[in-house]
Amino acid sequence: MNIAFRGAALALLPMLLAACASPTTPTPPAAVADTAVLATAARPEPAFILLGELHDNPDHHRARAGQLRRLIAQEPRTVVVFEQFARSQDAAVARARQAAPGDVDAVIDAAKLDRKSWRWPLHQPLFEAALQSGAEVRGGNIDRDQVRRIVREGDAAWPAELLALRERTAWSGAQQDALRQDIQDGHCGAMPEAMLPGMVQAQRARDASMAQAMLEARQAGAKRVVLIAGNGHVRRDVAVPVYLQAAGVPAADIDAVAYLESGSAAPTGGYDRVERAPAPSREDPCAQFKR
Template sequence: MLIRSLRGVLVLALLGGCAGLQTPAQRIVETTSGRSLTRAELMERLRASDVVLLGELHDNPHHHAIRAELLTALGAPTTVVVEQLPRGAAPALPPDADRAALRDALVRAGFDAEGWAWPAHEPVFAAAARAGHGVRGGNLPRELARRLAREGGEALPAELRAPVDAAPLAPQARRALEDDLQQGHCGQLPAARMPGMVWAQRGRDAAMAQALREALSAQPRGPVLLIAGNGHVRRDYGVPQLLAPQLPGRRLLAVGFVEPGQATTASEYDLVWVTPAAPRDDPCEGLQIKGAAAS
């Protein structure tokens, strides 16, 4: 749970020429040009894509509300793959379900209501249900992710290991991933545990990439969508880095959701949506990770 709760809070360091940019309460920015887009322009880009990856800071309610609006505005039903459910899960979400019924349907499909701080993601799931989108799980089972963290890549099933081996990370991307993992552990992650944590992250990304491929195969006309944390939708080390080589000619759109004072580059996302920050305490205050003192 640590990475899930902290990474979105702590990562996305200031980078390059965008640092110091004054941003309004909300702004959609094209990373290659720095140009602001309207919501209408974003929807055009979204509908013209085959795969759309929508990031989040897990504890920012603005991100969930905005993505719910996008799911509603999309119109035609599509498939929405979500990090918050294990791969293979396909919950039946009644379009008129109240909060309790929606939560129960998700929990039956493997949703960890406490770990994901329900009802934080309720707007996204409720919007998907009302629009008739098919929701599919994309994440690794928790125990497999834990095995990867302990044992490394040998624990990853062959169907997921093959695409990871075929698309090794560039040195800069590997460093960025390791830095984000370290920051997500409040700087306390022992060096000996880093390789396993990288494999756990890569395994999750491979699982989500496979779920998106399967969704696109069943629905040849896009877009299919991914709902996941910002780290998973990054082009340099996330799902797109694994997915792009497997879908030549397909159009992928990666959208990061960030807060004022955070910046990014075109190597990470195609677009960033800047929103108001979420109020939060320091998640690292008083934290002590077991084994960290020995690192």
Template sequence: MKALTLTLSLLLLALSGLHAAPAAAADAPATSARFILLGEVHDNAEQHRLRAAWLAELMKDGRRSTVVFEQIPAQRTPALANLPAEARHDAEALVELAQLDKKNWRWPLHKPLFEASLQAGAAVAGGNLSREELRPLMKGVSAETWPADLRRLLEQTPWGEAQQSAMIRAIDEGHCGALPAAMQAPMALAQRARDAAMARAMLAAREGGAERVVLIAGNGHVDRELGVPRYLEAAGVPASEIRAIGYLEQGQEGPGRFDSRVLTAPAEREDPCKSLRR
């Protein structure tokens, strides 16, 4: 009965505020999965609010949870492992300790997610590569530049021409068709490195004792065919233990392979392609 109540509560929560969404984001497999990946359009505040409320409801079951954030470099995780008292319930103090890039991530857009994690008593971890780690990846197309553990994960993850073409197409579309051809392969390699790094962070959280690991990341990273789930499965995680939920905007329903989708109204923004095309 408790599990049924939780599922119904999550279903109602997911339905509230959605404009044209399948409510599958709150289905039973999502609540029971060990690895849950929540996508996002980075500047959509409504999606962050919905996910934060969903997280808060989800974690009422008391399962030991870790929330991994794309917005934090993985190298900051040791500093977050034993939060000082002032950061345990203070999202502002936490992100300062995590060295979150407030300008690029438009803080406080993601603040509700950090607050929901802290209030539920979940551990918080970083998942991304730092700029210093990404920089050499952008200078060439060789995986020799990867850290050894990420390179091992790369080598055991099936990746063919179909995946590479789909990745480059997604990157090109994400840059409004304005990305120079010479940059496409390095950008694809950097994207794969970040996906592998986030998978590594989720696996590390499981090894650290988390019963459930939640990833907060862009929809491209949550894609089951090209993103983090592919690396989790290559590392031995059963597909049934992974739940990928895309949070998309109306009119953006096309690309991406997810177990379920939540659609929201588009955020108000200037044309993101304007400056790129110029």
């Protein structure tokens, strides 16, 4: 790869990673049903609930905020894990909660949430739902500098606990290919082939980190843990659920929900169910890569 391009791509890595759940060309809706692929409607509410999103769809955030309020009212000992900030900020977030209960701005400042990259205040309804309901909030992600190192250096840059979790996780060539294709599709086919192995490493590390955050919340006494993340991170076949199951969580105790738009399709076996909302007015999501 051209060195100058590689440097520019690494500098844009936060945007590239956030784009993994961006909408691309719709697939005919006949490819998948909106009903649960793996779950049955009769099963009880699992302890691990993963709510996906398209990051720029405000209807997804509003719908999940309502879902969060319902879940927390049903089980007050719920912890909400957010993709939108790193696990390293948990202590600062807890201090902010103690000093200013219910203050969303104080929490996201403590979390060092990148308002520009996440197009704040799109996610505000979710933070309000969690904080106003009294739920504990935690970060699920890895620090950006660490992500960049993983892209460049691979295994040597993985945090030890996440590498140990990854080593316990069964991973096939088909899963590797599916994740690789998912990342390429999420970047409109513009990702240079030479960068894909590093991007797959980064995606796997972030998935393992979110799973670890959920596991730690459960070990600390949470009766239910809800993950707020992009659709790519909640896929049963290649993402966070894979690492939860590797750590011993039964498949039946995980509920993976994708939030998609009309006319788009989900991968077979990727989610337990799909919720839909209309697409917002947006410019061509591939324009940034064309530029």
